[in-house]
Amino acid sequence: MSKTLFDKVWDSHVVQHIDNGPDVLFIDRHLVHEVTSPVAFLGLKNRGIKVLYPERTFATADHNTPTRNQHLPVKDPLSANQLKALEENATAHNIPYWGLGHEKNGIVHVIGPENGITVPGATIVCGDSHTSTHGAFGAIAFGIGTSEVEMVLSTQCIMQPKPKSMRININGTLSKAVTPKDVALFIISKLSTSGATGYFAEYAGDVFKNMSMEGRMTVCNLSIEMGARGGMIAPDETTFEYIKGREYTPKGTDWDKAMEYWQTLYTQDDATFDKELTFDASEIEPMITYGTNPGMGMGIKNDIPMAEAVEGGVATYKKSLEYMAFHEGDAMIGKPIDFVFLGSCTNGRIEDFRAFASIVKGRKKADNVTAWLVPGSHRVEAAIKEEGILDILHDAGFELREPGCSACLAMNDDKIPAGKYAVSTSNRNFEGRQGPGARTLLASPLVAAAAAVTGKVTDPRELMEEAYA
Amino acid sequence: MAYDKFNILTSSAVPLPIENVDTDQIIPARFLKATERKGFGDNLFRDWRYNSDDTPKEHFVLNNPIYSGKILVGGKNFGSGSSREHAAWAVYDYGFRCVVSSFFADIFRNNCLNVGVLPVQVSPEFLDNIFKAIEADPNTQLEINLPEQKITILATGESESFDINGYKKQNMLNGFDDIDYLLNIKGGIQKFAESTPL
Numbered sequence: 001m002s003k004t005l006f007d008k009v010w011d012s013h014v015v016q017h018i019d020n021g022p023d024v025l026f027i028d029r030h031l032v033h034e035v036t037s038p039v040a041f042l043g044l045k046n047r048g049i050k051v052l053y054p055e056r057t058f059a060t061a062d063h064n065t066p067t068r069n070q071h072l073p074v075k076d077p078l079s080a081n082q083l084k085a086l087e088e089n090a091t092a093h094n095i096p097y098w099g100l101g102h103e104k105n106g107i108v109h110v111i112g113p114e115n116g117i118t119v120p121g122a123t124i125v126c127g128d129s130h131t132s133t134h135g136a137f138g139a140i141a142f143g144i145g146t147s148e149v150e151m152v153l154s155t156q157c158i159m160q161p162k163p164k165s166m167r168i169n170i171n172g173t174l175s176k177a178v179t180p181k182d183v184a185l186f187i188i189s190k191l192s193t194s195g196a197t198g199y200f201a202e203y204a205g206d207v208f209k210n211m212s213m214e215g216r217m218t219v220c221n222l223s224i225e226m227g228a229r230g231g232m233i234a235p236d237e238t239t240f241e242y243i244k245g246r247e248y249t250p251k252g253t254d255w256d257k258a259m260e261y262w263q264t265l266y267t268q269d270d271a272t273f274d275k276e277l278t279f280d281a282s283e284i285e286p287m288i289t290y291g292t293n294p295g296m297g298m299g300i301k302n303d304i305p306m307a308e309a310v311e312g313g314v315a316t317y318k319k320s321l322e323y324m325a326f327h328e329g330d331a332m333i334g335k336p337i338d339f340v341f342l343g344s345c346t347n348g349r350i351e352d353f354r355a356f357a358s359i360v361k362g363r364k365k366a367d368n369v370t371a372w373l374v375p376g377s378h379r380v381e382a383a384i385k386e387e388g389i390l391d392i393l394h395d396a397g398f399e400l401r402e403p404g405c406s407a408c409l410a411m412n413d414d415k416i417p418a419g420k421y422a423v424s425t426s427n428r429n430f431e432g433r434q435g436p437g438a439r440t441l442l443a444s445p446l447v448a449a450a451a452a453v454t455g456k457v458t459d460p461r462e463l464m465e466e467a468y469a
Numbered sequence: 470m471a472y473d474k475f476n477i478l479t480s481s482a483v484p485l486p487i488e489n490v491d492t493d494q495i496i497p498a499r500f501l502k503a504t505e506r507k508g509f510g511d512n513l514f515r516d517w518r519y520n521s522d523d524t525p526k527e528h529f530v531l532n533n534p535i536y537s538g539k540i541l542v543g544g545k546n547f548g549s550g551s552s553r554e555h556a557a558w559a560v561y562d563y564g565f566r567c568v569v570s571s572f573f574a575d576i577f578r579n580n581c582l583n584v585g586v587l588p589v590q591v592s593p594e595f596l597d598n599i600f601k602a603i604e605a606d607p608n609t610q611l612e613i614n615l616p617e618q619k620i621t622i623l624a625t626g627e628s629e630s631f632d633i634n635g636y637k638k639q640n641m642l643n644g645f646d647d648i649d650y651l652l653n654i655k656g657g658i659q660k661f662a663e664s665t666p667l
Contacts, residue, residue: 015661016654021636024651026661036553038504043648052655053662064502078502085504129552129576143576145554147583147646155651157658159632161578193489194546197575227549229575254666293489293549316488316544409498409551416523430493430550432516 004165005234006200009140009265014155015157024158028122030152031108032059032095034086035411036127040150041089051093051153058117059090060098062107063128064304064411067374067401070100079412093153093409106377106403109133109345114219114379116246120235120262125152130345130427134222135232136216137239140200142230161405163229164274166199167267171208172281177461180215181347181425181444183207184222185287185297188291190279192311197227199275203266207281208233213242214351221346222427225294227343232264286460288332289429289442292320296429300447300459304330310421323431324439325419332457333442339422340452341434342445344408345424348376352445357392359449359463365397366455372414373398376404396453410435423451473587478566478613479623481538483530484603490543491550492577496559498551509555527631531563535607542599543570548577557584567613569620571596574630582637583646589613589620595629598622619666 003011016024023044037059044051049283051057064079074080083099090097098104104111109130120138123294125131126148134141138338148158170188176238188195208216216233223231240259243249250258265344300303304321306328307314310325321327326335342348342356373393375381384390390400409416410433416422418437427449429440443451446460453463500512525532536544541560547570548556560568568586571593581588591599597655602609602622610623615638621628633641638645651658 013665015658018636021634024654024658026665028665035501042505047648047652049652052659063498077504082502082504100498108597127552127554129550143552144556145552145576145580145583146650147554147580151648151651155535155655155658156662157651159636159647159650161662163575193549194572194574197546197572222626227546227574250666293491313488315486319487363663411498411501428491428493428550430491432497433493436497436516438522455572 002271002380004267004271004273005138005202005232005265005273006140006165007271009123010162011119011317022161024157024159025123027152027156027158028056029117029124030057031112031124031126031131032057032086032149033063033108033119033126033128034061035063036146037089037149038082038085039146040153042085043150044154045072047154052158054094056156057095058112058154059086059095059109060105060108060111061086061100063405063409065100065404066412067372067404067406067414069211070402098134101190103378106379107345107348107405109221110348110376110380113137113213114246114377116243116249119243119249119258120239121265125158129224132228132230133217133221133345135220135223135230136213136230137243138235138262140232143224153319156281163200164198166201166228166275166277167273168201169205169276169278171205172207174176174207174281175216177286177444177446179444180211180218182287184219184282185289185442186284187279188222188226188294189287189297190421191226191295193225193293194227199228201228201231203231203233203365204267209236212351213238214349217349218346222294225427228457228468235262237451246434286444286447289466290324290326290332292323292429292431294427294429294442296320300332302332302385304328304332308464333459335421335457337369337423337441337451337456338420339416340369340448341374341377341407341422341424341426342448343374343406344374344426346427347445348380350380352425353380353384353389354387355445356449357389359394359446359460360396360398360453363396363453365452368455369452371398372401372407374401377403395416398452407434409433410438416440423448423457449465472561472644474584475566475587475615475641478539479610480519480539480540481608481610482542482569482603483536483538484600485530485541486545486600488544488663489546489549492548492553492556493550493648495556496553501553501555506558508562509559510564513559513563539565540567540569540611540613541565542596543568544595545570547573549574552576554580554584557581557586561586569596569599569611580600582641585641585644587613587615587641589631591620591629591631595627596625637660
């Protein structure tokens, strides 16, 4: 039978199939962070067992870390304790650990690809739902709970039924100022936050073929926001070019052998999907969200839909708008904003900072805006400096913070105050996600930059030079 | 981690007729700093349940003494968002053993099954009937029969069957977890690993 890309990778990792039950799936690489791992390590301790394959396991601190003065001891005792637990667990089990201050430290889904841990055809898990990011390389990557983290630490396997398959095709050329983030927010707005639940997605078509690895990571990252466990894109020359020579990718003859395999990783022409959706690139506008889930997004120039026009319950919709203090029929353009957050595993890569800088260059941060610019890793931070982006940001009145998840989930001190509006390049606009009472508008780095210099929701196309494509 | 066996549960239920209840609502990120699994029930639905000065919000269902029980009934797409198992721990720790909805997010459903909370997916119509029955009588008893995979509104006798895969059903009935299973086939896994390059 003809196979999809997903079938090929999944089937080659099944250790055992249980009738009327899940598959036992072998996991090639396991990423670990401080928040979802301590109880799993405790489980191993209680059973008196060690991590089975520490060489397949990588640990970093990112969720619960400060983005300022990382060289000083972490002030919050609970956070400090959690970071200490990760360091001790990593040391006790011989797991590579890239803690605060380490040159490889950063958001787990940024540093995996940066260091070549993420490769095509691999199965990759992490106790974090945005593990779907790594699907950009043609890997099967998805988030797991702490019980499953314990399973992978102790046996390198998890037990999962094989999900259904879905392909999302987008052909054509993206319009000006339409970024990978807009593509993803567009798809989620069409499918809703549960439209792909139970499925694993493959993204196909010109738009994804022509996308950079950073862009593909942004799209795959947001797969979970439409309910899919993950999303993937077939590896191609762009993929191989990106991973070649990175620390953990194969070298020499191993590389040649790997390449031979990776080039077989595509969906066969006559393979079928349980669900297939097709959109045209020209339908997609720069996007913004107006509600309290990522499916509540629309073209930035549109008005907030009337309750009757949206799917789902009217009460839930009205509750959402009430939280945002928005009204049906409101235009988003011109809404005043208080905060801008550039960063996260969704949009904390060098390309995102380049895009942000392209708009703020030669302009000034609006006085009413507090901006938090947080690189996804120290490598990204270094590139920002090397490429002269830091100077552009400084000249425009912005400062750069240190790497971490930061205001995306606001576990650290980077909390948007209650009632304030933030244009955020992160992934979730849930109630209180960025701080109790915070109101989040999800958007691309271009839209975030336009908001940062104008102090309100602004169409970035109005601020763009013709030269920027 | 071991949990109580699940067989037949008869209980009143707590209604939460809101759609897309995400795991950030079930337990906000700032309460994920523990290194042990205890006390999460205190912060279940923290920001819906308490004001910023920690006083209870009287209109939230968990603060309304007329509702109680071991079953939580939620709107469509329950448990979306973050993979944090802390959400399932909080539900369990608060005292719920079963969550009923017309649709569950994948990771939350899995996490529930792994910690001993039974996710029961019913049709939108049946969910509506449950909400109506609870509205008519907050003490309405629901019966969750895992061996027969059946949920019944006892007052009206209406019932519906629900799905669970055979393997997970046996686990829930016996209080087993997946790690026990995996450790038992470790030899086979190691053999598989040898043929799988890093």
